[in-house]
Amino acid sequence: MKTKKYMNNEKFITGMTMKDGAELENGNMALHTCDAPESIIVNRKKLATSLNCTIDDFVCANQTHSANMHKVTLHDRGRGADQLDTAISDTDALYTYEPNLLLCTFTADCVPVIFYNEADGLVGVIHSGWQGTVKEITLKVFKHLIEVEQCNPTDLHIQIGAALSQEKFEVDEDVYLKFKAFGYADNFIYYNNQTNKYHIDNQQTVKKQCEIAGIPSEQITIDQTCTFVSPDGFSHREDNKSGRHLSYIMRKVH
Template sequence: MKTKLYINNENLIAGMTMKEETELEMNNMALHACENPDNIIINRKKLAASLQCELASFVCANQTHSDNFYKVTLQDTGRGSEQLETAIQDTDALYTYEPNIVLCSFTADCVPVIFRNEKTGLIGVIHSGWQGTVKEITKKLFNHLIQVEQCDPKDFHVQIGAALSQEKFEVDEDVYLKFKGLGYADEFMYFNDATYKYHIDNQLTVQKQLELADIPADQIEIDQTCTFKDPNGFSYREDRQCGRHLSFIVRKSD
């Protein structure tokens, strides 16, 4: 199974599954965008085995391009792992302090954000498509973690996963104006005179949101793989019927 591992040590495993032609539905991990749910369960079980855990330890959300986030507890273990109906509803970011829970996020061009707090053991995932970025889901979640969960921003390490590149993320003026309205995204956009389209770097905009929440810049990593250009990427822009990557993080019990 093709998986990009961003962290793999005795305490944490975090990464992102990639497209693979030899797997069912090319290693699609999404129940909400599949040909046969049984194929997705098989793929997820393979991933679980590679993480040395059970699929029942996965927690998934029903993502809606919102700015909603959710604190996962032990009672949520297994939600959305085998059925869409049990997923955490209307949520695009998950975090937890609990060990042995695999937090999951699904993307195909959108920006996946995977994070950990070195001091508290808190871990989390964010799904930030352009709509989530404009709603500032990442900035809002980290402000919540700092203010409500009393986390020190200097203790966070963040991985921004593979997503649609600026070259391939071309939009019309309506989307451009939404990003411009943020007040800090101008340097991440340009206008293409030949096509009359704007090009936006969603990853760098998300990185800026992290920095605005006082996350140290040198503790933010960006995977520059473009999901459109890379043959291992699922791209909704390229194919509306495509599968989804699964970005994940799990902290192992002591």
């Protein structure tokens, strides 16, 4: 199974599954868009084995391009792991202080944000498609963590996973105006005179939202892989029936 391991040390394991023609449904990890749910369960179990955990340790949300977040507790263990109706509803960001839970987010062009706090063991994932970015979900999550959870932003480390590149993310004026309204995304937008389309770098916009929250830019890493261009990428823009990557993080305590 193709997986990008962004980090694997004694404390944290984090990564992103990739498209893989050798696996069932090309390695699709999403129950909400699949040919056969049992194939997805097989893929997830295979991932779990490679991470030295079980599928019952997964925690998944029903993503709706919202700005909603959920603090995961041990009671949430296994939610959405093998069936959709147990997933945490209407939520696009998960975070927890609990060890040995695999927090999951699903993407196919959208930006996955994976984060951890070395000081207190906090881990989390965010799903930020352009709609989530426009709602500033990433900025809202980190503001919440700083204000409510008393998290020091300089202790946070961010991995922005593979997503649709600026070259392939072309939009009309309505979406452009939403990004323009931020006042901080202008450097991440260009206009193509041939196509009359705007091109937006969603990853860089999300990175900027992290920086606005106070996270040092040197603690933010971006995976430049384009999910549209790469043969290892699932792209909804290329195929609206496409599978999904699973980006994950777990704090390990044995």
